[in-house]
Amino acid sequence: MIGRSLLRLLPQIVSLLALIGLVSVFFPTFLQIDFSDGRLVGPMIDIVKRGAPVALLAVGMTLVIATRGIDLSVGTVMAICGAAAAWAVSSGYGTVPSLILALLVGLAAGLWNGILVSVIGIQPIVATLILMTAGRGIAQLITEGRILTFSDPDFATIGSGTLFGVPFPVVLWLLTGIGFALMMRWTALGLLIESVGINRRASALIGINARVLLIAVYMASGLCAAIAGLVVTADIRGADANNAGLWLELDAILAVVIGGNSLLGGRFSITASILGAMIIQTIDTGILLAGFPSEYNLVIKAVLVLTILVVQSPNLSAQWLWARQALARRRALRDEAAPQSGPRMTERPVPESEVSR
């Protein structure tokens, strides 16, 4: 069981390790982690901390994509929830009620998306596009177009505090990821989501309440977006309605895809998506640390992402498998042809005709 899931995660783990190796070439102290002022400090810590918003979004996005949907609104939901929390905190409602309010707003946004998709039957990409475009306006209404700052130390802890030296955002995405993964795999929920993603009608016919399941999945995505929104808002101690979560929905989708999940729904792996998010953040932070001029940032990112996706491509891996088998056959033939002289002496190109025989 564990071996099988490791095999599933192998491409992501290998990509991540390769990237870390690559960045270490440009920035030698990349893997160095110090402990100072009661907190862990180091580039790797920065990566897991900065990757928190995308990792959180990727958790929710994985579930949505597993149902053959997509949630484009997560970036703006982040902005709305951050704005709502900042507004509540700065109007003196206290930290905990503000956080609960933000999470409820996230759930409400998910409910809206879920109803549009599953009850009204709008295509997910369009249904969530509605909130994606309108949401930033809602967030701006809450903040009145300004960057709404607050000075609540407890709220700020979510973004920049630590728990046993570990940055709090990391704790958050770890808990969220583990929580959702356990919920999916210890119960039949994951299986039901996969079956709805593969064939909604058939799932409905065998008695799965696809409608409620879809709404729940979008609400989960909204909840993850709300947590991510809290993280970025707490991080800068202010709600920036214009820029919070801007384009992060695309990074989240990318993380899910790098995680090897199919956009056509079906089988999914939350762990792989989170690894995908970490891969993206390693690229981002690596570019910053390497000190290239900013004009190269996006080009470098695109090339690396493309390379990773090409290496993971199922079509290419089939070719690779075939090539390896062909090579093995050729070697076997060669060994048969000259068994006395040993393999080292026979390193001549074997003609095609020999191979085909």
Next chain:
Amino acid sequence: MSRAISKVGTTSLFDSLVSLPCRNRYNGQQNHHLKGWRIAAILLRTAMELAARRPRRGRRDQIAKRLVTKFYREENMLKTLMMTAAVVALGTASAGAETVGFSQIGSESGWRAAETTLTRQQAEERGIDLKFSDAQQKQENQIAAIRSFVAQGVDAILIAPVVATGWDSVLEEAKEAEIPVVLLDRQIDGSDDLYLTAVGSDLVHEGSVAGEWLANEVGDGECRIVELQGTTGSSPAIDRANGFRKALEGKDNLEIVRSQTGDFTRSGGKEVMESFLQAENGGSGICALYAHNDDMALGAIQAIKEAGLNPGTDIKIVAIDAVPDYFQAMANGEANATVELTPNMAGPAFDALEKYWADGTAPEKFIQTESKLYTQSDDPQGEYEARKDLGY
């Protein structure tokens, strides 16, 4: 009944209203005369006819009449004319004070909001009747607003153009109507006789003011500078980078060691500053930070604090824009200096216009606003109080 009406070419207002609920169910065709927009058009036409009939000053009268005739010809210009009709009706109400139309881009940032607030304040102080139009980041809305200002016969038009191109024909119309146009904050491509003058700041100059301050502050000591750039490729990012480098020319003790984009946002500034601190031995190798805007600097200040350093003393911080929160940081001693990008573009514009109205003196084609430097000794707390309600 509806069929009969549909055959009448020009229906009267009464007939159209009466026929509104009717549907032509028999030939399956949509009856064009019954569409909602048509009713709206007829209502508008009536309103405009009423407005045009009123005795008013010569030029306005002519323009209104011309528009009415134009309307009969081109009914598809409905969108423009809906606004026109509204402002013509408004325009008849006021007389006496100078009227200025202001087409603002929208409320994309706090700075814009402050610009709008200050423009309103300036107009009020000078007894100018300001007609405000928010274009919501769309050029077609701005063009429609200018046309309506022309139709209304305002005494001047202020415009903060959302894009640089595509203004020729509408500004030509304003010119024909002899209405002076002043560009605020942004420039346009095209002949400069289409507008009276442009008010704006010199972005390169802002960068060099920041650079000169830092050079004076550091003196002869060695200083390794990190730079938080604006959005890659945007003109403020390019110009503010160039201006800063120009000020540092020939000063070999000052060196820009790292330069990355923080996208003009707080979170971008914080993230990039964290990586700068990592890359420069936990920040001990950095003597100063130059940020292309205050928001990035504010994000960076948090990153510096979290790294256990003191922003403002361990790392000197200079930025551009002068937003209220940055004054707060200066008051707390966490930031050192900022160069103001004044949102009061309307003040110089109204000055120029008042001269122009008085005796027709045309100002220079570009009025540069002052890029004032604020440091910790300029009463940052007071500046914060003065600015916090401007809508930043």
